[in-house]
Amino acid sequence: MSHRDLASPFDELKPVTRSPLEFQGFVPEERLKDYYLKGYYQPQTIAQFLQESLSKYADQPAAIGLTHQSQGEGSGSQEQKWTYKQLAAQAELAAQRLQSLGARKGDRVLLQLPNCLEFLSYMVGSFQLGLVPVFCLPKHRERELEHFARQVDPAIHIFAQGAENCDYWSLYRAYSQRMLAANLRPPLALDITEPGQGLEPQAGLPGCPDAEETADKCAKPWESVALFQLSGGTTGRSKMIPRTHMDYLYSVRESAHICQLSPQTKMLVVLPAAHNFTMSSPGILGVLYSGGTLIMAGDPSPQTAFGLIQRHGATMASLVPALARAWALLAERGGLSFPSLELVQVGGAKFSPSAARHLVEVLGVKLQQVFGMAEGLVNYTRLDDPLEIVLTTQGRPISPDDEILILDDQDKILPAGQAGHLLTRGPYTIGAYYREEKANRESFTDQGFYRTGDLVVAHPSGHLEVVGRAKDQINRAGEKISVDEIEDFALQLPAVQDAVAVGLPDPDVGERICLVLLAGDLKAFGPSPLDYVRRAYRQAGFATYKLPERVELLSQFPLTKVGKISRKELRERIGKIISSPQ
Ligand code: OOB
Numbered sequence: 001m002s003h004r005d006l007a008s009p010f011d012e013l014k015p016v017t018r019s020p021l022e023f024q025g026f027v028p029e030e031r032l033k034d035y036y037l038k039g040y041y042q043p044q045t046i047a048q049f050l051q052e053s054l055s056k057y058a059d060q061p062a063a064i065g066l067t068h069q070s071q072g073e074g075s076g077s078q079e080q081k082w083t084y085k086q087l088a089a090q091a092e093l094a095a096q097r098l099q100s101l102g103a104r105k106g107d108r109v110l111l112q113l114p115n116c117l118e119f120l121s122y123m124v125g126s127f128q129l130g131l132v133p134v135f136c137l138p139k140h141r142e143r144e145l146e147h148f149a150r151q152v153d154p155a156i157h158i159f160a161q162g163a164e165n166c167d168y169w170s171l172y173r174a175y176s177q178r179m180l181a182a183n184l185r186p187p188l189a190l191d192i193t194e195p196g197q198g199l200e201p202q203a204g205l206p207g208c209p210d211a212e213e214t215a216d217k218c219a220k221p222w223e224s225v226a227l228f229q230l231s232g233g234t235t236g237r238s239k240m241i242p243r244t245h246m247d248y249l250y251s252v253r254e255s256a257h258i259c260q261l262s263p264q265t266k267m268l269v270v271l272p273a274a275h276n277f278t279m280s281s282p283g284i285l286g287v288l289y290s291g292g293t294l295i296m297a298g299d300p301s302p303q304t305a306f307g308l309i310q311r312h313g314a315t316m317a318s319l320v321p322a323l324a325r326a327w328a329l330l331a332e333r334g335g336l337s338f339p340s341l342e343l344v345q346v347g348g349a350k351f352s353p354s355a356a357r358h359l360v361e362v363l364g365v366k367l368q369q370v371f372g373m374a375e376g377l378v379n380y381t382r383l384d385d386p387l388e389i390v391l392t393t394q395g396r397p398i399s400p401d402d403e404i405l406i407l408d409d410q411d412k413i414l415p416a417g418q419a420g421h422l423l424t425r426g427p428y429t430i431g432a433y434y435r436e437e438k439a440n441r442e443s444f445t446d447q448g449f450y451r452t453g454d455l456v457v458a459h460p461s462g463h464l465e466v467v468g469r470a471k472d473q474i475n476r477a478g479e480k481i482s483v484d485e486i487e488d489f490a491l492q493l494p495a496v497q498d499a500v501a502v503g504l505p506d507p508d509v510g511e512r513i514c515l516v517l518l519a520g521d522l523k524a525f526g527p528s529p530l531d532y533v534r535r536a537y538r539q540a541g542f543a544t545y546k547l548p549e550r551v552e553l554l555s556q557f558p559l560t561k562v563g564k565i566s567r568k569e570l571r572e573r574i575g576k577i578i579s580s581p582q
Contacts, residue, residue: 018106018107018108018153018155019153021106021132021225021242022435025223025430025431026432026440026444026447027425027429027431028447028448031425031448032222033222035222035401035427036221036222036246040401040427041222041247041250041427042250042253043221043246044245044246045127045224046127046227046245046249047127047128047130049245049252049285050124050127050285053084053289053291054085054087054088054091055084055088056291057084057263057291058083058085059084059085060263060291060293061082061084061293062082062083062084062086062087062288062293062294063081063082063117063120063293063294063295064080064082064293064295064296064308065079065115065116065269065294065296065297065298066078066079066080066296067080067116067118068116068163068192069118069192069193080117082117084291087120088124090117090118090120090121090125091120091124091125091128092125093121093125094118094121095125095126095128095129097125097190098122098125098131098156098158098190101155101156101190102155102188103129103131103155104129104130106131106132107131107155107156108131108132108134108153108155108228109126109132109133109155109157109187110133110136110145110148110154110156110157110158111126111134111135111136111274112136112137112140112145112157112158112159112274113158113163113274114138114160114163114164114272114298115269115272115273115297115298116160116296117296118160118192119273119274119296120273120284120294122192123284127226132152132226132227132228133227134148134154134227134228134240135227135228135229135230135274135275135279136148136274137230137272137274137275137543138163138164138166139164139479139543139544140543141171141541141542141543141544142172142175142541143175143540143541143542143543144238144541144542145171145172145175146175146179147237147238148230148238148240149179149186149187150184151240152228152434153185154187155187155188156187156188157172157187157188157189158190158192159172159191160191160192161191161193162193168191169189169191171541175541176189221245221246222246222247223244224244224245224246225243225244226243226244226248228240228241228242228243228434229243229279229375230374231480232479232480232481232482233473233480233481233484233485234472234473234482234484235439235442235482236439236482236484236485236488237482237485238482239433239436240433240434240435241375241430241433241434242432242433242434243376243428243430247376247427247428247429247430248280248285248428250399250427250428251281251378251398251428252280252282252285253286253289254398254399255280255281255286255378255380256287256289258380258383258398259282259316259343259345259368259380259383261282261289261290261292263290263291263292264292265287265290265292265293265316266293266295266312266340267283267284267287267293267314267315267318268295268297268308268316269294269295269296269297269318270300270317270319270323271319271320271348271478273296275374276372276373276374277318277345277347277348277370277372277478278318281347281378281380283318293312295308295312302323302326302327302330305327306330306331306336309338309340310338310340313340314338314340314341315340315341315343316341316343316344316345317343317344318345318346318347318370319344319345319346320346320347320348320349320478321348321351321355321510322349322477322478322508322509322510323477324344324351324359325358325508326508327344327359327363328355328359328362331362338365341365342365342366343365343368344359344365344366344368345367345368345369345370346359346367346368347371347372347394347478348477348478349477349478350394350466350510351369351394353392356369357391360387360391366383367381368380368390368395369381369393369394369395370395371394371395371466375429375430375450375452376426376429376430377397377398377424377426377429377452378397378398379394379397379464380396380398381393381396381463382395382396385463389459389461389463393459393461393465394456394465395463396461396462396463397424397426397462399426401427402424402425402427402429403424403425403426404422404423404424404458404464405422405423406421406456407421407423408421411445416458416460417457417458417460418457419467420455420456421451421452421453421454421455421470422454422455422456422464423449423452424452425449430450431450432444452471453469453470453471453473454466454468454469454470455467455468455469472567473503474501474502474503474511474512475510476503476509476510476512476513477508477510478510481546483500483501486515486546486548487499487500487501489536489537489540489542490517490533493533494520494521494524495519495521495522495524495532496517496518496519497518497519497520498518499516499517499518500515500516500557500565500570501513501515501516501548502514502516502570502571504550504571504574505575512549512550513546513547513548513549513550514548514549514551514552514574515533515551515552516551516552517529517551517552517554518554518555518557522553525553530548530550533547533551534548550578552574554573558570558573
């Protein structure tokens with residue numbers, strides 16, 4: 001297929017001035033100033049932070065991984081190793097491509113790339129131009145992408161056609177057409193697999209501006225938004241999480257110190273690169289800050305990961321519990337050992353003490369539990385914590401100024417040692433979602449504390465143990481799904497009278513989506529209600545991980561005393577239906 005065939009129908013739309021970024025927070029300004037004065041906030045943008053590493057570690061290996069860009073002799077992915085200097089040159093090339101599409105400082109870009117080397121060059125290039133990346137997942141589909149585009153008005157959508165077997169051009173066209181029909185301006189498309197301008201930055205084209213130039217010179221530097229992370233969402237669709245240069249970099253630097261990263265660190269990047277865990281805890285930015293090497297895993301299978309660890313001597317990896325369990329089982333069965341691997345971080349969902357012990361015993365590595373959230377707060381078990389603490393808790397906060405409240409249902413502080421709702425405020429936790437007035441009133445207190453929706457108990461050492469969840473969310477292998485989003489769509493299906501989505505406990509992925517339906521017309525579902533439902537969600541452009549994996553039809557829903565649907569009883573009832581013989 002030629003470039004022409006793939007060309008976007010919107011190529012003629014040249015980016016014009018996009019809407020400005022707004023900033024709105026509930027954290028009292030005095031506190032933000034205080035964090036600044038305490039030295040948590042350095043007067044530095046992410047571009048300046050990266051620039052320092054790119055020069056300081058110029059000849060050291062920065063990254064190993066697959067690249068999608070055309071290699072002259074035909075394209076396709078192949079493994080390459082980039083030094084920091086090469087990464088800088090590739091970032092410059094990426095910046096040139098972005099600029100040639102008209103991207104300007106302050107513009108948002110949807111960055112939707114798999115774990116390949118270009119993820120790094122386009123991320124660095126975007127920051128260097130003063131663009132604000134929205135860290136999309138490769139698994140996001142047109143429904144999610146359209147929502148992000150409507151929220152942040154991006155100038156460009158960066159993707160790799162064909163990655164993960166997905167036709168990103170057709171997703172792009174579908175949501176862009178809908179936006180145009182609604183009189184909204186879609187972003188331009190940048191498909192990194194299309195031949196660019198060669199492998200070297202071109203003379204004559206503008207290069208990356210000096211990092212100083214793109215730095216925001218605003219009066220309140222702590223308000224300068226660097227990037228958007230995405231929340232799993234509890235009420236409806238994903239919310240956009242504006243992270244500032246200062247807050248994000250503070251968490252990255254501290255995380256790198258806590259995890260003792262160094263130029264010898266070789267981090268295997270298995271989870272999606274864009275996820276907050278992988279990006280900043282200490283993640284990709286932490287490794288680049290420390291002069292270490294990133295090993296980008298092209299696919300998340302344990303087999304690929306094991307091969308990369310052995311070939312390149314990875315020293316650390318970050319996993320979700322589902323993957324950590326799979327690693328431990330496979331390594332045990334195969335009698336495998338990984339002498340280079342020192343540290344395995346596990347986070348994103350609750351890691352049970354027994355699975356934690358098994359991992360440590362089988363892999364002979366140091367385990368670090370990580371309980372974090374894209375909204376900010378990250379807790380780590382420390383590398384010198386006693387084993388029992390590492391196995392049974394999810395760690396303690398990064399900062400002495402992370403405030404932790406554990407409250408009862410009436411927002412009253414609970415006595416020490418009792419489990420309750422976790423609220424938090426601190427130097428790297430957001431004070432508001434982007435353009436979400438209603439959700440903000442629910443998710444933040446007047447004093448700017450974020451309601452995490454997690455139920456925790458604090459140990460005397462200050463370590464938190466996650467004991468449950470109060471938010472309406474399903475956690476499938478670390479991927480968060482808002483039950484509202486699933487239910488809202490089910491209610492639009494003609495055959496459905498009422499719908500409730502529940503997370504069913506699952507030994508492999510933690511939880512699976514079960515959609516419980518009150519059927520208006522049973523026949524409308526055809527022979528397989530599950531097929532009917534999955535088809536409908538797929539056609540509506542939902543990411544695959546959000547498709548229900550089980551459908552139960554009931555004639556009535558159990559109600560609480562006040563007449564609300566009782567999710568608890570529903571879960572129990574469904575549990576019984578599933579465990580009883582057919
Ligand atoms: C990470 O970030 P998100 O935004 O995808 O999800 C945050 C939520 C938390 O509120 C909690 O419900 C759950 O994920 N979670 C955990 C957990 N880590 C996250 N629940 C139990 N145990 C854990 N260790 O998932 C994230 C962000 C940065 C670092 C690590 C994870």
